Amino acid sequence: MIVGLDMGGTHIDAVIIEDGKVINTVKKPTNRDNLFESIWTTLEELVSGYDKSKIKRINLSTTVSTNAIVEGKTSPVGMIIQSGPGLPHDFLACGDENIFISGYVDHRGRVVKDLDTNEIKESIDLFREKNIKSCAVISKFSTRNPTTELTIKELMKKDFSPITMGHTLSGKLNFPRRVFTSYLNSAVYDTFNDFSNNIKKSMEKESIYAPLYILKADGGTMNLLAAEEKPVETILSGPAASFMGLNAMLNTDKDAILLDIGGTTTDIFFLADGVPLFEPLGIKIDNYKTLVRAIYSVSIGLGGDSSIDIKDGKIKIGPKREGYPYAFGGPKPTPTDAMIVLGLMKDGNKEKALQSMETLGNQLNLSVENMAREILDTMGNIIKEKIDKLLYEINSHPVYTVKELLHGKKIDPKLINIIGGPANVLAPILEKKFNLPCYYPKNYHVANAIGAALAKTTTEITMLVDTAQRILSVPELEVYKKIDKNYTLNSARKKAMELLEKSAISLGAKKDEIEAEITEESSFNMVRGFYTSGKNIRIQAQVKPGLIHELRGDEND
Amino acid sequence: MIKAKNKLGLVFFPAFDWAISSTHPEREERLLYTQDQIFEEGIQDIEGIKFYNPIIAEEKDMQRVHFCVPDVKSRLTNSHFISVGGAIKAFQSVIDKEVDKSFALVRPPGHHAHRVVYGDRGFCIVNVEAVMLERIRQEYGPMRVAIIDTDCHHGDGTQDIYWNDKDTLFISFHQDGRTLYPGTGFIDEFGGPSAYGYNINIPLPPGTGEEGFLYVLDNVVLPILDEYQPDIIINSAGQDNHYTDPITNMNFTAQGYAELNHRLNPDIAVLEGGYSIEGALPYINLGIILAMAGIDYSNVHEPDYNKDKLKQSREITEYIKQVSEIIYNRWKDKENLRLKDLKGLDYVEKSRQIYYDTDGILENQVQNFKVCNKCSGVNTIKSRSDGGYNIYAITIPRDACSNCIDRGHKLYKNTPSDNYTNVYLQDRVNDIYYSK
Numbered sequence: 001m002i003v004g005l006d007m008g009g010t011h012i013d014a015v016i017i018e019d020g021k022v023i024n025t026v027k028k029p030t031n032r033d034n035l036f037e038s039i040w041t042t043l044e045e046l047v048s049g050y051d052k053s054k055i056k057r058i059n060l061s062t063t064v065s066t067n068a069i070v071e072g073k074t075s076p077v078g079m080i081i082q083s084g085p086g087l088p089h090d091f092l093a094c095g096d097e098n099i100f101i102s103g104y105v106d107h108r109g110r111v112v113k114d115l116d117t118n119e120i121k122e123s124i125d126l127f128r129e130k131n132i133k134s135c136a137v138i139s140k141f142s143t144r145n146p147t148t149e150l151t152i153k154e155l156m157k158k159d160f161s162p163i164t165m166g167h168t169l170s171g172k173l174n175f176p177r178r179v180f181t182s183y184l185n186s187a188v189y190d191t192f193n194d195f196s197n198n199i200k201k202s203m204e205k206e207s208i209y210a211p212l213y214i215l216k217a218d219g220g221t222m223n224l225l226a227a228e229e230k231p232v233e234t235i236l237s238g239p240a241a242s243f244m245g246l247n248a249m250l251n252t253d254k255d256a257i258l259l260d261i262g263g264t265t266t267d268i269f270f271l272a273d274g275v276p277l278f279e280p281l282g283i284k285i286d287n288y289k290t291l292v293r294a295i296y297s298v299s300i301g302l303g304g305d306s307s308i309d310i311k312d313g314k315i316k317i318g319p320k321r322e323g324y325p326y327a328f329g330g331p332k333p334t335p336t337d338a339m340i341v342l343g344l345m346k347d348g349n350k351e352k353a354l355q356s357m358e359t360l361g362n363q364l365n366l367s368v369e370n371m372a373r374e375i376l377d378t379m380g381n382i383i384k385e386k387i388d389k390l391l392y393e394i395n396s397h398p399v400y401t402v403k404e405l406l407h408g409k410k411i412d413p414k415l416i417n418i419i420g421g422p423a424n425v426l427a428p429i430l431e432k433k434f435n436l437p438c439y440y441p442k443n444y445h446v447a448n449a450i451g452a453a454l455a456k457t458t459t460e461i462t463m464l465v466d467t468a469q470r471i472l473s474v475p476e477l478e479v480y481k482k483i484d485k486n487y488t489l490n491s492a493r494k495k496a497m498e499l500l501e502k503s504a505i506s507l508g509a510k511k512d513e514i515e516a517e518i519t520e521e522s523s524f525n526m527v528r529g530f531y532t533s534g535k536n537i538r539i540q541a542q543v544k545p546g547l548i549h550e551l552r553g554d555e556n557d
Numbered sequence: 558m559i560k561a562k563n564k565l566g567l568v569f570f571p572a573f574d575w576a577i578s579s580t581h582p583e584r585e586e587r588l589l590y591t592q593d594q595i596f597e598e599g600i601q602d603i604e605g606i607k608f609y610n611p612i613i614a615e616e617k618d619m620q621r622v623h624f625c626v627p628d629v630k631s632r633l634t635n636s637h638f639i640s641v642g643g644a645i646k647a648f649q650s651v652i653d654k655e656v657d658k659s660f661a662l663v664r665p666p667g668h669h670a671h672r673v674v675y676g677d678r679g680f681c682i683v684n685v686e687a688v689m690l691e692r693i694r695q696e697y698g699p700m701r702v703a704i705i706d707t708d709c710h711h712g713d714g715t716q717d718i719y720w721n722d723k724d725t726l727f728i729s730f731h732q733d734g735r736t737l738y739p740g741t742g743f744i745d746e747f748g749g750p751s752a753y754g755y756n757i758n759i760p761l762p763p764g765t766g767e768e769g770f771l772y773v774l775d776n777v778v779l780p781i782l783d784e785y786q787p788d789i790i791i792n793s794a795g796q797d798n799h800y801t802d803p804i805t806n807m808n809f810t811a812q813g814y815a816e817l818n819h820r821l822n823p824d825i826a827v828l829e830g831g832y833s834i835e836g837a838l839p840y841i842n843l844g845i846i847l848a849m850a851g852i853d854y855s856n857v858h859e860p861d862y863n864k865d866k867l868k869q870s871r872e873i874t875e876y877i878k879q880v881s882e883i884i885y886n887r888w889k890d891k892e893n894l895r896l897k898d899l900k901g902l903d904y905v906e907k908s909r910q911i912y913y914d915t916d917g918i919l920e921n922q923v924q925n926f927k928v929c930n931k932c933s934g935v936n937t938i939k940s941r942s943d944g945g946y947n948i949y950a951i952t953i954p955r956d957a958c959s960n961c962i963d964r965g966h967k968l969y970k971n972t973p974s975d976n977y978t979n980v981y982l983q984d985r986v987n988d989i990y991y992s993k
Contacts, residue, residue, distance in 0.1 A: 087593075087847070088559070104860055108835065109833070175597050400570065406635065525586060532579075
């Protein structure tokens, strides 16, 4: 038995899956004032009557960290930032106290100027005086040489906890994002750890001993221990849950468009040969661009309950939802009303739906039915236009080699998979607009909880080998070690796969379920003077998101 | 977050899979550390900075500017079509008003490529800026353009291409040709009969630093631009005046390059040379990007930057002042100089020898410019290379009068192809290229 739970802004969905079949589901409203309580009561209800010892794992997608950030309920953070020469640094001051220290590490990871420990001592005094407990330490190019961050943490660890070091969160180069991600990690640390302690206690009380996993924005999971260390990784997992749900119900290995059409919004995702597209660097939360790996998802303000106006003789749908559809006592006509008028939906007050279409129709000289058809057609157009624009952007993402520019992969969708309330109504419309087959599952109501339940552990590493300096580094695993100067691309590949597997296991993956792959690799000859001084090898490797097993049963026949 | 005052388009195409040879300065690694610096600084997250991929230039684009011998395909690699395409994309993004300015960080460079191309010289085969500019003129119509070549080497190829074109002012400042490749770029190289005075060279002594470069900019380049009133300013942005460059002897800095671009305020910059790939390029490129985008660049400098150590000597300062005065006065006096030097001539002939250092080819050529009072005049090149080619090339310029158009076509028709290995006609008025 696997338990999956997805906590959204308004609802919590939970499922039990046994042998690939959904055997129980629960849906409850979210109590924003007590997220833990919401989750726990949902879980209790879900598993009551089942043999708890048979639960193999529990996968949670929670908004605990997301809410804390969005609502500003985070811990004060003291930031120590070594920004060196380059961009002006004022905009990096995201903490409650921000100390910019001297010293600099360059792009090769050479310490050009040492840090001044007196500045650290002064920072410690200031943070203590301000009663700050949580800290983050970030230096420019710390992914190339973490020494500065390690030294500072060593000086501070007696007085502060947590201390997030920038290089541990991602191996990717982007100093501002590293600063913001480190800040957020320390800022939500206490909130998330309170939550996880509560969960652990309650599980113990109920004698549930299954391992607990937390869903990440990249569509994969990590165990609770890892989430406690890097709670920032738990943000914005909601879209990932519905993405994984879509994949569980409608599997494909082709280029595809995935849509989750809800009441307020439509979420758009893409698959390239069945593999999800990721954000190039990381997800954005609030005003912070981060290095938190995430599935590429774009949300537009268009759903079944979006309010409709006529402006300059044109139908305008969304981006706002101003309440229930008119047929359900809401203030404004909505696409749902149009569906009711056309007999595509059975619920709701048909009289009121007709009224709402009539008001709009009068403005455009359209019959009630034609008005309703026009609305659904417009919805299709909005989605088509947006997706065309996104595909253009995606297919013109920067590339850096002649080979990629001439022969690089372009996404060319062959099908559309849709879930959500209006999926069955919009499928035939989108089929025509895109001239692509559209598929939707029969039962989509707990897709996100199913997605959470079936998500496997994911991880990614960034390796740099500099044989001139004889250093191999994988910042996110805190690997920074000496190697032989004859180290080859082949040995680097092997090492990357080995480290990746080890990392996946430490995050809770089972050895036989790990599908590791190298996603990018390059090896540069480094020439100084007229002689080759070494090799600069760069490898990106991942365990990509996947399903623990396929969903069986009558979900999509 | 940081916001750019000027919307900036960046075509960053490091061509990580292309090199002249594995240990050549123009190799895969050249922009690797620049990429690291740009990425680490988070340039792609700055609001108002937009990244573009290059488009791929066409054979026809090359033929508007060059006579590739025997033909375009046998002289160029994919990387050249992309490097030029990157520059074209940069220019298009400005002229289509998607951005205010743009910077093409592309390789290989191009400013040593002359009109006739037998091979690679100074790491260049096609002239990236010229091919870009002529494509844009073809697509968008006539425009008055100033190309400011800030590479340490004389932009001899660009000089050759725009030698007789008054609508393209070419200013190159560089280390004195008596001390550095390609050994040209002297004050008296002043332009062809139709553009006398519109080719300006500013040779600078080895050891010139921030003070000297900015002096030349303020006292020669900017005043001339002010009088010329170009529609577009292009910075042919070589980065080898840097104090760490391995093949030059200047003392310029990243901060200086940023300041120069701030004051010059170019619409488009295109990367040229610069081979201090670790110590200079990451910082200079960052400086140029910030300066063009209108973002504070005062904190951009090399890790080992030492202002006092890089200060130029008083002798250099004095010398540069004198040179600047001579050059500016020549610009002011260009009409009189034209009358004095070119009066009464029907044709102006120019013979020279061109060495292709990268490919080891020696070329001898004679250019012949018709002096026409209605247009820039048809012009021809007779050229012979030690690789066995012997060519005759005719150019009908963009502004050619009907007589010159006829003259050009007659010359092509009447030149027997058995006297030469190749005969070419570039008809810029009709945008057609012939070869036989």
